[in-house]
Amino acid sequence: MFHFRKIAAAMAVFAASALASTTASAQIYSGETAGVGDPVHTMFVAFANQASEAGVNIQVNAGQTLTRSMLSGARGDIEFFSSVPSLVGLMSNGARMYETVDDAPEVAGNLRAILGFQAGAYHPVTLAGSGIESWEDIAGQTVFTGPPAGSASATSEALIRIITGYEPGEDYEAVRLSWGEGYSALADGQIDMMVRPAEVGSANIERFGLSGEFRIFSIPEDMVADEDMQALFGRPGRGMMQFEGDLYQGQLTEGTITALGFFQFIGTHVGVDEEVVYQATRAFWEGLDEVHASALFLQNVTPETAFTAVNVPLHPGALRYYEEAGFDIPDELRP
Template identity: 35%
Template sequence: MKQLAYAALAALLATGAASAQDTTLKMQTIEPSLGQAITMATFANLVTDKLDDVAIEVAGGGAATLHQMETARGNLDMFMTSPTIHILMSKGIAMYKNEPEAPELAKNVQVLMWFPYGEYHFAVRGDSDITTLDDIEGATVFLGPQGGGAYNAAKGWVEATTGLVAGEDYDAIKANWATGFQSFLDGKVDVYVNGCIDPCQQFIQFTETEKIRFIGPEDHEGEAVDKFLGKFRKRAEIPAGLYENQVNDGPVMSNDTAVGIGVRADLDEEQVYRITKTFWENLDGITTDAPWAKALSAEYAAQQLGTAQFHPGAARYYKEIGVQ
């Protein structure tokens, strides 16, 4: 766990080398402890280390939906995107309904790569009498920060597969990521939810001293589940044996989706091409210290998802290697 945490911290603090570079790009990502932020920080650190004339500064915290707007306005260079939030921005709906310029601004952001968000892990202590999602009625659950995308996705999966409604059938606590995890460590919540690519640092930390069980629904089929999954989510299994103190004796069904690194559309094409090429050509060198990175692939990264278009520099690289 310490190795992963230190690697992530080093990536997030890589900004100190920026002054020695010809070009400094600003990346904003979400809560630094989350797997998606670690993926993006690792991307930034690897590119900065391998290119002499480019540095990517990383700042963590805040909402990806806001970062998308700030990138479109030219205040950031890179951010975490998703197929859904770009569609919402391009239509000026949901969280963008009070932003009249959102549809036009959506043209100013493009995609460099997609990567798996990671399976949504619904976790309980190993000795808990909660063994499936259908058992959480009356339980205290951390789904993610309320109002955020992770919260809504976790809540939606529970309702679609079990019929249980947050705030009615179980208590969905209000907390940020750090407080939610600490509450689970302290035994103050029954169920902790985190979407991440295994091995996840939160579960590595927890299982250093305690047993853990990942739970899934009794039934993951049906019209409600298909509607929840839509175009951009998919069923995905969490295997047994991932963590030393994991008590599952078989795989657990959950769901996964795609997120990505978005960029300003007006970034230089040659620069984005070199950044993209540098990352993928050096990724294999970090998988020993960051085993979760084995889940990343250029084939996955180059998918056309939603309304967001690929930056021409990234598209050139993916076409060059035959994945687009």
């Protein structure tokens, strides 16, 4: 004799189980990164695209200030985010932009890393005809140094200070805008100079040479060994880089350009499931050919650079993949 009530109940349990499985596999994880056109954005999108191949679906929220994204990540409000090595110590110590954030030192311990990469270099740019042909010519001029709430503006101003001795607000006017507004302000002549972190070979920098000529200032050779400059190179996520001036069409500075390089990493937090991070990490490295094809500067991402500038412990899921794949893991990055 059939028991229709029992059959119906069993079918309901099966349907609920199937729905739960589908929901788990279709979970959307939140991710935050910089604006479109920024190398940090390019790398994060490449990571998210590869992660999706393993069923880890990351909704990318671009155009974010990374100081806030890292705090949101540390609090567990988002799962994945672009991370700035120089901000880790500031958050841990409740300094500068985190000075009024009561829980910053406590939640900083939740930060975990997935992989690091060389993002690009600071490009000090002036247009031909601006009257600025050397670092000293910045005196009395308006200079875009970065967004109001980010760390890039402080770094740009430190670079100018070390080379010229000039102070923002005294010797020149430091203008802080969003990244997109900075590009437009220089193109429209509203500012005289822009100091912009960008990938080497950036299309956004190149565009100034498509309609005219421009200069990228090189760090003077006699300043490279300066104690303060070496300290700037030695900060977390910083270093010296060099590239040829003729890399960009219309660029007037001849020879090799010495620049302040910047490095970042893709981060997560301790509360994200180990299997999720493992699958995302594995998919990224197994799809490295696709990553390399997506942007020229990403060809520098290799297993040898996986831990570049990473200054928080690896997430257990990422660590599991690197151990299985035989990566050379620094001891200080083991949780």
